[in-house]
Amino acid sequence: MAAYGLSEREAGSDAAAMRTRATADGDDWILNGAKCWISNGGKATWYTVMAVTDPDKGANGISAFAVHADDEGFTVGAKERKMGLRGSPTTELYFENCRIPGDRIIGEPGTGFKNALTTLEHTRPTIGAQAVGIAQGALDAAIAYTKERKQFKKSISDFQGVQFMLADMAMKIEAARLMVYTAAARAERGEPALGFLASASKCFASDVAMEVTTDAVQLFGGYGYTVDFPVERYMRDAKITQIYEGTNQIQRMVMARSLLT
Numbered sequence: 117m118a119a120y121g122l123s124e125r126e127a128g129s130d131a132a133a134m135r136t137r138a139t140a141d142g143d144d145w146i147l148n149g150a151k152c153w154i155s156n157g158g159k160a161t162w163y164t165v166m167a168v169t170d171p172d173k174g175a176n177g178i179s180a181f182a183v184h185a186d187d188e189g190f191t192v193g194a195k196e197r198k199m200g201l202r203g204s205p206t207t208e209l210y211f212e213n214c215r216i217p218g219d220r221i222i223g224e225p226g227t228g229f230k231n232a233l234t235t236l237e238h239t240r241p242t243i244g245a246q247a248v249g250i251a252q253g254a255l256d257a258a259i260a261y262t263k264e265r266k267q268f269k270k271s272i273s274d275f276q277g278v279q280f281m282l283a284d285m286a287m288k289i290e291a292a293r294l295m296v297y298t299a300a301a302r303a304e305r306g307e308p309a310l311g312f313l314a315s316a317s318k319c320f321a322s323d324v325a326m327e328v329t330t331d332a333v334q335l336f337g338g339y340g341y342t343v344d345f346p347v348e349r350y351m352r353d354a355k356i357t358q359i360y361e362g363t364n365q366i367q368r369m370v371m372a373r374s375l376l377t
């Protein structure tokens with residue numbers, strides 16, 4: 117398993133403001149600092165860690181390193197207690213004079229942040245895919261439930277108010293799915309200028325997932341608000357897709373920037 121360490125407590129959306137340092141010592145690198153919110157923390161064998169190698173160069177002074185779980189000076193914090201996504205452990209990572217061999221730098225010094233941004237163009241559609249999956253699960257559950265649940269001596273799916281909600285949910289999911297597929301296909305083909313669509317697919321699909329899962333809870337009525345049915349979990353899990361891999365405000369900034377340059 118692998119993990120990816122970019123974010124820090126004080127450097128989330130503004131990831132380039134990170135403070136974790138890597139200094140050269142002979143043939144080795146020595147890492148000091150901490151990373152925050154790292155998925156697979158404690159489970160991964162290898163961690164890609166971003167650290168400042170040249171503080172005078174801002175984003176161009178950040179490099180990427182491969183840290184092994186057994187490296188001396190590397191430790192993992194306690195698991196965060198989260199609203200959702202509880203199947204995926206999230207922890208802090210600590211580096212205290214963590215010495216790693218010189219060849220564990222990924223690429224040239226100073227290219228880490230640029231590579232991280234390029235990586236996001238490929239990984240953001242995968243968050244969109246996660247969002248589409250959660251939304252589809254919620255829709256499937258809502259269709260089955262509304263057919264079965266009876267009020268006023270009818271299935272609630274016979275009511276036009278419910279039908280229109282289901283139709284809207286399915287329509288939005290389909291649009292999100294197509295956008296995610298297009299973004300993923302373009303990324304796979306290695307096409308240039310992927311930024312707009314990578315952000316749009318992640319942002320649109322995660323906003324759809326939040327809307328659809330909230331509507332699914334609504335369609336389950338009071339039962340939707342209990343842990344006895346799956347839709348409350350879908351709603352909690354949908355929320356993270358609007359936050360990580362860059363919040364949806366950041367995605368909108370990326371989209372606007374690509375429109376205006």
Ligand SMILES: Cc1cc2nc3c(=O)[nH]c(=O)nc-3n(C[C@H](O)[C@H](O)[C@H](O)COP(=O)(O)OP(=O)(O)OC[C@H]3O[C@@H](n4cnc5c(N)ncnc54)[C@H](O)[C@@H]3O)c2cc1C
Pocket residue numbers: 119120121122123125127128129130152153154155156198201206356359360361362363364365366
């Ligand atoms: C469960 C989970 C797993 C994660 N996994 C990883 C991981 O594996 N690796 C990793 O490196 N990181 C990971 N993250 C970190 C995640 O990417 C960050 O939480 C996210 O980028 C936001 O940073 P922040 O939490 O510091 O929020 P902040 O940056 O403090 O943002 C707070 C609010 O301010 C808004 N905001 C900030 N700047 C602007 C702006 N310029 N304009 C408009 N609004 C703005 C944000 O959109 C947000 O609404 C994970 C986070 C979570 C919760």
